[in-house]
Amino acid sequence: MHIFANPNRFLAIARPLTPWLGWTGALLLAAALASGLMLTPADYLQGESVRIMYVHVPAAWLGMAGWSGIAAASLMQLVWRHPLAGVAARAIAVPGALFTAICLATGSIWGRPTWGTWWEWDGRLTSMLVLFFLYIAYLALAGADDERGQQGSRIAAIFGLVGAVNIPVIHYSVLWWRTLHQGQSITLKGSAIDMSILWPLPIAMLGFTLLFAAIVLIRMRTLLAEAKVEARLKRMAAA
Amino acid sequence: MKAKHQRLSLALIALVAIIGAGLLAMSALKDQAAYFYTPSDAARDHVRPGVAVRLGGMVQKGSIRREADGVTIRFVVTDGAEAVPVRFKGIVPDLFKEDSGVVAEGRFEPGGGFVADNILAKHDERYMPPQMAGEMHRSESLKK
Numbered sequence: 281m282h283i284f285a286n287p288n289r290f291l292a293i294a295r296p297l298t299p300w301l302g303w304t305g306a307l308l309l310a311a312a313l314a315s316g317l318m319l320t321p322a323d324y325l326q327g328e329s330v331r332i333m334y335v336h337v338p339a340a341w342l343g344m345a346g347w348s349g350i351a352a353a354s355l356m357q358l359v360w361r362h363p364l365a366g367v368a369a370r371a372i373a374v375p376g377a378l379f380t381a382i383c384l385a386t387g388s389i390w391g392r393p394t395w396g397t398w399w400e401w402d403g404r405l406t407s408m409l410v411l412f413f414l415y416i417a418y419l420a421l422a423g424a425d426d427e428r429g430q431q432g433s434r435i436a437a438i439f440g441l442v443g444a445v446n447i448p449v450i451h452y453s454v455l456w457w458r459t460l461h462q463g464q465s466i467t468l469k470g471s472a473i474d475m476s477i478l479w480p481l482p483i484a485m486l487g488f489t490l491l492f493a494a495i496v497l498i499r500m501r502t503l504l505a506e507a508k509v510e511a512r513l514k515r516m517a518a519a
Numbered sequence: 520m521k522a523k524h525q526r527l528s529l530a531l532i533a534l535v536a537i538i539g540a541g542l543l544a545m546s547a548l549k550d551q552a553a554y555f556y557t558p559s560d561a562a563r564d565h566v567r568p569g570v571a572v573r574l575g576g577m578v579q580k581g582s583i584r585r586e587a588d589g590v591t592i593r594f595v596v597t598d599g600a601e602a603v604p605v606r607f608k609g610i611v612p613d614l615f616k617e618d619s620g621v622v623a624e625g626r627f628e629p630g631g632g633f634v635a636d637n638i639l640a641k642h643d644e645r646y647m648p649p650q651m652a653g654e655m656h657r658s659e660s661l662k663k
Contacts, residue, residue: 321648325614330646355534359527395639396612402554441534445541456545458553458575460622465644474647 285363287504298497305490312484320477332390334480338488339383343411344447346376346492347440350418351447354440364500366433367507369440370422371499375492377415384408395460403453404461407446414443555622558601568627574603575622575641583617596621596633603627607635614640 284290316334323330350369357365387405388398399405418439425433454463465472473481545552555575556566566572574596582595591608594617605623615621620641625634 323646324649325619325642326646327613333646355530359530360523394612394614394642396615396637397639400554400639403552441530442537445537448538449541449545456549456552458555458557460554460639460641462642462644465646472643472645474645476648477646 287364290364291501291504294497294501298494298501301490301497302494305487305492305494308483308487309491310487312480312487315480316484320480323477326394329390329393330477332386334484336383336386336390337481338485339379339386340408341485342488342492343376343380343383343408344450345489346372346379347411347414347443347447349496350376350440351444354437357437358434358441366437367500367503368496369437370426371496371503373415373418373422374499375495377412377419379488379492380408380412380415384412397460400460402459402461403457404450404459407450407453411446411450414446418443557598558596558603559598561603561627562601566627568629571624571626573622573624574605574633574635575620576603578615578617578619578621580618594621596623603631603633605633605635607638609636609638611638612640614642 284293313334316331320331322328349372353365353369353372356362357369384405387408391400392398418436421439422436425436453459454461466478471478553560555573556564557576558574560566561572561574576596576598579595579597579602582593584593585591586593591606592611593604593606596603596605605625607623607625615638620643622639622641623633623635624637624639627633
């Protein structure tokens with residue numbers, strides 16, 4: 281990873297990679313959502329509302345994967361002092377919060393026709409809401425540090441690591457506690473979702489993930505450019 | 520020991536401590552964080568009548584009865600071992616049906632019955648097209 285310690289070397293790869301990731305992701309996503317809306321059958325119990333799954337599940341995955349990424353980058357920043365790790369963690373936070381919010385919103389819309397409620401304080405829903413608040417807190421913390429000119433400050437990194445405790449809680453919430461949310465449909469042993477309904481889901485997840493990666497790269501480049509401008513202004517002020 | 524290794528071991532120890540603390544907290548929460556009582560729990564814990572609780576289980580097959588006023592329904596919630604008769608006045612979700620999961624919010628009556636203010640449907644993790652679902656949709660989500 282230390283090849284990328286030089287931001288210029290990182291940018292040389294990130295710049296051409298961004299449109300590739302973005303467009304491939306958008307195409308996969310369009311294909312998956314169109315199939316999910318038109319080609320797959322409705323569920324025997326939930327009817328058409330099952331189609332919310334093709335947005336809800338990828339959004340949940342990215343919300344959780346996003347924080348796992350923040351935790352990994354924070355560890356790299358704290359231990360190896362990688363200069364881009366802090367930038368990567370900050371870049372992930374906004375899209376991570378966005379997808380967590382999408383997950384909560386689509387889940388709420390899905391819950392109304394199926395369970396009969398917009399919101400219930402069960403283990404899965406509450407732990408996901410906590411994840412959203414963690415993202416907001418991370419953004420506030422990192423933003424406050426950056427404003428004080430401590431771009432590489434370690435407080436946000438420590439918070440990113442500590443917050444990772446919530447990720448297994450979300451994952452196991454439906455196993456540890458009786459919840460209104462149903463158990464895991466897809467496990468290592470296979471899927472409880474029939475193939476005819478399931479097949480667009482992995483495509484949608486891949487599409488959303490590539491799009492997420494493109495957003496993160498764009499944000500990393502923005503943060504690096506901002507730092508460059510800041511440094512240049514400082515030099516000019518000193519001269 | 521290089522500074523890098525020192526930081527790595529420090530971070531790993533901190534991580535193990537945090538995760539351990541988290542797991543301890545979660546296992547302490549285990550019973551309190553349960554979203555509903557099953558009929559067996561309610562019998563074992565002697566839930567007092569009049570206390571607001573949620574009761575969850577399966578709607579017993581053939582137990583849904585509509586009263587003469589047209590808006591009150593009676594049904595039996597069961598978890599296989601125990602069963603509780605429930606009375607509810609109002610509109611139930613579409614997914615509320617016999618042999619399917621349900622969570623009733625309300626309170627126990629002195630006689631052992633349950634009066635619900637609100638009914639939520641709980642479905643399981645299996646999704647399939649209508650033609651496949653025949654007899655195979657008996658929910659198992661409560662056995663966990």
